[in-house]
Amino acid sequence: MKITILHAQMTHDQENGYRGSVQFEAEGHKHPYEISLQLNSLRGTTWDYSLLFAKEPGSEEQINEVEAAIESDDDLFDSLIDAAAATLPDEEGEES
Structure with missing residues (x-):
C-alpha cells in the first residue's frame, strides 16, 4: 500500500x-x-496504535484495508513510526 x-x-x-x-x-x-502510536518502555518494546480517519468519516471497507496493511506489512508500520520519530528533538533540543 502506497501512503503519503x-x-x-x-x-x-x-x-x-x-x-x-x-x-x-x-x-x-x-x-x-x-494513527496514534505509543511505546511505553516500562512495558516492553511493542508499539500500541489506534487508527482512525483524520478529518471526516469514510468507508469502513477502506479503513479495514489500511488496518490489514498495517498489521501485515512491517515496512509500512515502520515507516509510520519513523515519520513520527523523525520529529523528536535531538540531544541539543532541535528536531532531527
Whole structure:
C-alpha cells in the first residue's frame, strides 16, 4: 500500500514513554487517516496504535484495508513510526 505522510509528531517522557501521531493518505482512498502510536518502555518494546480517519468519516471497507496493511506489512508500520520519530528533538533540543 502506497501512503503519503501529511503530518507527524512524537514526544517522549519518562512517565508516558514515546507517544506520537501520523496523518497520512493512502493511494486510492478518499479520506486521510491518523494513527496514534505509543511505546511505553516500562512495558516492553511493542508499539500500541489506534487508527482512525483524520478529518471526516469514510468507508469502513477502506479503513479495514489500511488496518490489514498495517498489521501485515512491517515496512509500512515502520515507516509510520519513523515519520513520527523523525520529529523528536535531538540531544541539543532541535528536531532531527
